[in-house]
Amino acid sequence: MTNAASLDRRSFMAASLLSVGLAQQSLAQTVVPAVPGGALPPGLPQPTETIDLWPNGAPGMPAKALTETVLERSTDRLVTDRAVYGITAPRMAVFRPDRPNGAAVLITPGGGYKWVVVDKEGYEMGRWLAARGFTAFVLFYRLPGEGWAAGPDVALSDAQRAIRLIRHRARDFAVDPERVSAMGFSAGGHLCADLATRFAAKTYEPIDAADALSAKPHSAAPIYPVISMTAPDAHPGSRALLVGKSATPAQEAAHSAHRNVPKDAPPFFLLHAEDDDAVPVNNTLLLRAALKKKAIRAETHLFEFGGHGFGLRKAIGKPVEVWPDLWRAWARTTGLAL
Incomplete structure (x- = not known):
């Protein structure tokens, strides 16, 4: 009995020390972007756990200092619509x-590479996924127009590093390292497609053991994505910030996902509304054609109406509101959602 009691105490002490260690590790991370003094709507859980991508600071800091800034674009106190720019601590x-299904999804919100949308294409999707057993990671990536040394590859560097870190820490999240997928929206859809086609590109120098792991996602879901950097299909704002207004044809091709599909690309789920007045639907059609040419699995859904940037909230009441369930059903066929 004494031995058992001692063992129980030792187990309790070990668990307590582990909890303290995890808490200290959590406290050491950069907090989520927040509007100073901004009131949050009741009942919507906000993330408290973050993971910094670069423990010694992000590489290639701009010559001009950046200040992380969060804007609240909503006038409704019950619906937040935040956007963040000047990100120097990507995370x-x-x-x-509550019950992990073993799958993880890296979410890359949109924002035209001008900023990163927090709620509409980030937290709302994170909550939806978590409610269905997926462990979701919303990525706040660096922006290519803010002077980073990696230039147009800076966001891809963060996405590659993020996938590798999720795999490296898979046990911490009860995640199968082989089932780490990617989902992105608009310009974040470009980043998602860029990751799923250029996962093997060397965009930064390795810094630790995580960087020995693959950055290839299990599968990819670019939603109403920016794909082409060439007119007339390119989204002008994203193109200007990613490759510059005077980009050469070679620079455009290097950052147009449909021009870079490898033979070992992962399966893709593609979704677009045909009345999208910001990012032409042909972006998705170009990517689909390139994937089919390489015999890569690609499921494509086009909706007559939906516009751009519908995410979850703006899809309600329209036929396009079924898209998350379509993705989930497709994910089962890939082995992501068992």
């Missing part, structure tokens, strides 16, 4: 499910 906000 992931974590949404843990």
Whole structure:
């Protein structure tokens, strides 16, 4: 009995020390972007756990100092619509499910590479995924127009590093390292497609053991994505910030996902509304054609109406509102959602 009691005390002490260690590790991370003094709507859980991508600071800091700034674009106190720019500590906000299904999804919100949308294409999707067993990681990536040394590859560097870190820490999240997928929206859809086609590109120097792991996602879901950097299909704002207004044809091709599909690309789920007045639907059609040419699995859904940037909230009441369930059903066929 004494031995058992001692063992129980030792187990309790070990668990307590582990909890303290994890808490200290969590406290050491950069907090999620927040509007100073901004009131948050009741009942919507906000992420408290984050993972910094670069423990010694992000590489290639701009010559001109950046200040992380969060804007609240909503006038409705019950619906937040935040956007962040000037990101110098790229990081992931974590949404843990109550019952993990072993799959993870890296979410890359949109924002035209001008900023990163927090709620509409980030946290709202993170909550939806976590409620269905997926561990979701919302990525706050660096922006290519803010002077980073990596230039147009800076966001891809963060996405590659994020996938590798999720795999490296898979046990911490009850995640199968082989089932780490990617989902992105608009310009974040470009980043998602860029990751899923140029996962093997060397965009930064390795810094630790995580960087020995693959950055290839299990599968990819670019939603109403920016794909082409060439007119007339290119989204002008994203193109200007990513490759510059005077980009050469070679520079455009280097950052147009449909021009860079490898033979070992992962399966893709593609979704677009045909009345999208910001990012032409042909972006998705170009990517689909390139994937089919390489015999890569690609499921494509086109909706007559939906516009751009519908995410979850703006899809309600329209036929396009079924898209998350379509993705989930497709994910089962890939082995992501078992």
